[in-house]
Amino acid sequence: MSRATAGVVLLVLAARAAPAQGITVTVGPQFALASYREVASGLRYQGTGFGGGASARYRKLSAEAAVVRLTLAPAAGGTAASGFTATEVDVWVAYDLAPYASIEAGFIRRTADPEFDAQSVGAVRIGARSFYEIGPGATVLFRANYLAAPQFSGGGHAGFSIDLGLGLDVRLAGRLHGTAGYTFQRINRKTNPGGTGEIDAPIQGTMARVGLAVGF
Amino acid sequence: MTWHRALVLLVGFTAPAAAGAQAVQNATLRRAQQAYDNLEYRQVVSLAQAALRERLTGAERARAYELLGFTYGALDSILRAVDAFKQVVLIDPERQLDPNRVSPKAYSAFDVALRQVLLVRQLRVDSTSFVGGRGAVPIRFTVTQPARVVTRAIGTGGSYVIDSGAWNGQVNLSWPARLANGDPVPAGNYTVVVEARLGQNAFSASQPIRVSHGSVDTLPSLTSLPGYQYLPETEVPPQSWRPLGLAFLYTGGALVGTLGLESSSLGSSSKRELAVVGGAALVTGFVMTLRKPAPRPAAANILYNRLLRDQIARRNQDIAQENVARRQQVQLTLVPLPKPGGAGPR
Numbered sequence: 001m002s003r004a005t006a007g008v009v010l011l012v013l014a015a016r017a018a019p020a021q022g023i024t025v026t027v028g029p030q031f032a033l034a035s036y037r038e039v040a041s042g043l044r045y046q047g048t049g050f051g052g053g054a055s056a057r058y059r060k061l062s063a064e065a066a067v068v069r070l071t072l073a074p075a076a077g078g079t080a081a082s083g084f085t086a087t088e089v090d091v092w093v094a095y096d097l098a099p100y101a102s103i104e105a106g107f108i109r110r111t112a113d114p115e116f117d118a119q120s121v122g123a124v125r126i127g128a129r130s131f132y133e134i135g136p137g138a139t140v141l142f143r144a145n146y147l148a149a150p151q152f153s154g155g156g157h158a159g160f161s162i163d164l165g166l167g168l169d170v171r172l173a174g175r176l177h178g179t180a181g182y183t184f185q186r187i188n189r190k191t192n193p194g195g196t197g198e199i200d201a202p203i204q205g206t207m208a209r210v211g212l213a214v215g216f
Numbered sequence: 217m218t219w220h221r222a223l224v225l226l227v228g229f230t231a232p233a234a235a236g237a238q239a240v241q242n243a244t245l246r247r248a249q250q251a252y253d254n255l256e257y258r259q260v261v262s263l264a265q266a267a268l269r270e271r272l273t274g275a276e277r278a279r280a281y282e283l284l285g286f287t288y289g290a291l292d293s294i295l296r297a298v299d300a301f302k303q304v305v306l307i308d309p310e311r312q313l314d315p316n317r318v319s320p321k322a323y324s325a326f327d328v329a330l331r332q333v334l335l336v337r338q339l340r341v342d343s344t345s346f347v348g349g350r351g352a353v354p355i356r357f358t359v360t361q362p363a364r365v366v367t368r369a370i371g372t373g374g375s376y377v378i379d380s381g382a383w384n385g386q387v388n389l390s391w392p393a394r395l396a397n398g399d400p401v402p403a404g405n406y407t408v409v410v411e412a413r414l415g416q417n418a419f420s421a422s423q424p425i426r427v428s429h430g431s432v433d434t435l436p437s438l439t440s441l442p443g444y445q446y447l448p449e450t451e452v453p454p455q456s457w458r459p460l461g462l463a464f465l466y467t468g469g470a471l472v473g474t475l476g477l478e479s480s481s482l483g484s485s486s487k488r489e490l491a492v493v494g495g496a497a498l499v500t501g502f503v504m505t506l507r508k509p510a511p512r513p514a515a516a517n518i519l520y521n522r523l524l525r526d527q528i529a530r531r532n533q534d535i536a537q538e539n540v541a542r543r544q545q546v547q548l549t550l551v552p553l554p555k556p557g558g559a560g561p562r
Binding site (some may be wrong): 185 | 257478486494504
C-alpha cells in the first residue's frame with residue numbers, strides 16, 4: 001500500500017470518528033486547472049491535475065487542507081521549452097470572529113519536478129476570510145492571505161506576496177458536497193544572480209479546483 | 217271595601233287553611249276548617265276552641281290556632297289573632313305566612329305575634345367544602361327578639377362555641393370549623409345548636425350536620441401557560457435576490473483582486489480558472505435565489521421561548537411547594553343532615 005493510499009484511508013477513518021466529538025468533517029477528491037507564469041510574460045504554463053481536500057470544523061475553529069499534483073505544459077505562444085510537474089500543499093487553520101468572518105493562518109508549499117524547471121516555494125499564510133451561507137447548504141467564501149517569509153528553491157526574497165481565494169461549497173445531496181475553489185497568487189520575488197544586482201523575478205499563478213466531498 | 221280588596225281577603229283567608237286541610241284527622245277541626253271555608257267565622261271560633269280541648273297532634277293544634285288567628289283577623293279582633301298566632305309559632309317556629317296569599321290584617325297579626333315571642337327560626341347550615349383554615353361554614357338564623365344568643369357545635373368530638381353575642385333579626389355567622397390550635401374539628405356528626413336567652417325566656421334551635429375529612433387535591437404541573445404558546449425558533453426569511461447578489465459580490469471581489477494584483481511584467485493571467493469557479497458561484501447564487509431560503513434562528517422567538525420556559529419552571533416550582541403544603545392540609549366537607557325535629561321553647 002502506497003503512502004498516499006494509507007494517508008487517504010487514515011483520513012477517512014479519522015473523519016468517520018470525528019462526529020462523535022462534535023466535529024464536522026468533509027473529505028473528497030478534486031480536479032484542478034492551473035496557469036503559471038514566472039520571471040517574464042513569455043515563461044508561462046498551463047495544465048491540469050488531481051488532488052484531494054479535507055476540511056474540519058469544531059465550534060469556532062476550522063481547518064482546511066488541500067493537496068494537488070499538477071502537470072504544467074508550456075502555454076501556446078510562450079517561450080518555455082518544457083513542462084514540469086508541481087505538487088502543492090495548502091493548509092489553513094481559522095478561528096471565527098463573527099458568523100461571517102474568520103482570521104486564518106497556515107502555510108503553502110509548492111515543489112517543482114524537475115527541481116529547477118520552476119521555483120519551489122514555501123511560505124507562511126496569514127490572513128482573513130469572509131464566508132456567507134447564500135442558501136440551504138451553500139456557502140460562498142472569499143479569502144486574502146499574505147504570504148510571509150517565503151522561501152524559494154532558487155534563492156531570493158519577496159517583499160510582497162499575496163494569495164486571494166474564492167470558494168464555494170454546496171451540499172448536493174445528503175452528505176455529498178460539491179466544492180470549487182479559485183486561488184490567485186502573486187509573489188514579487190527578487191533575486192541577485194551572481195551579485196550583479198537585484199532583479200525582479202515575479203511569480204504569478206491561478207488555480208481552480210473543482211471536486212466532490214463527503215461530509216461526516 | 218272595593219271588589220278586588222274583597223277578593224284578596226277571600227283568597228287570603230281561604231288559601232292557608234285549605235293548604236293544611238289534608239293533614240287534619242280530628243273531625244271537629246275538619247268542621248272548623250269547613251266553617252272557615254264557608255266564611256262562617258262564629259262557628260269557626262267555637263269549633264276550633266272545641267277541637268283544642270280534644271286530643272290533637274302538634275300539627276293539628278297549630279292548625280286550630282292558625283284558623284283562630286285568621287278568623288280573629290277577619291273579625292277585626294287583632295289582639296286575639298295575635299295570641300292565636302303566638303301559639304302557632306310556639307308550636308311550629310318555622311311557620312311562615314306568604315304575604316301574597318294572606319290578608320294584610322292576618323299577616324300583620326302574625327308579624328306582631330312573632331315579635332312578642334322569643335324564637336330562633338330558619339336555622340340554615342349550608343353544604344360546603346373547603347381546605348381547613350381557608351374557608352368557613354355559613355350559618356344563618358333569625359332571632360325574633362333582641363336576645364343573648366350562643367351558637368355551639370356539639371358532637372362526638374366535643375362541643376365548640378361558634379359564636380356568642382347579642383342578636384336580633386337575621387344573623388349570619390361564619391364558622392371556620394377549627395380548634396383553638398388551628399387544627400380542623402374532628403370528623404363526625406355534630407349538631408349546631410342556637411340558644412337564645414332573654415330574661416327568663418329561652419329558645420333553642422338545632423341543625424344536625426356531618427363533618428368529614430378528605431385529602432386536598434394537589435395541583436398538576438404546568439406544561440404551558442394559558443394564552444401563551446411557544447413560537448418557532450427558526451424563521452424562513454422572505455425570498456430575495458440576496459444569494460445572487462452575494463455570489464456577485466464575492467466573485468467580483470476575486471475578479472477585482474486578480475485584475476488589480478496582476479504583475480505588469482508578467483502580463484494578464486489566465487481567467488479560465490476564475491471563470492470556472494466564479495461561474496459556479498453565480499449559478500449557485502441564482503439557484504439559491506429561486507429556492508426557498510433556509511430557515512434562520514429567530515432570536516426574538518428564542519428569547520421569548522426561554523422566558524416562557526423560565527416562567528413555567530418558576531410556576532411549577534411554586535406548584536410543587538403548594539403541593540407539599542396541600543399534602544399536609546385537610547379538605548373539610550360539611551353536609552347538613554335531616555332534622556329529627558329539634559326546636560322548641562325551654
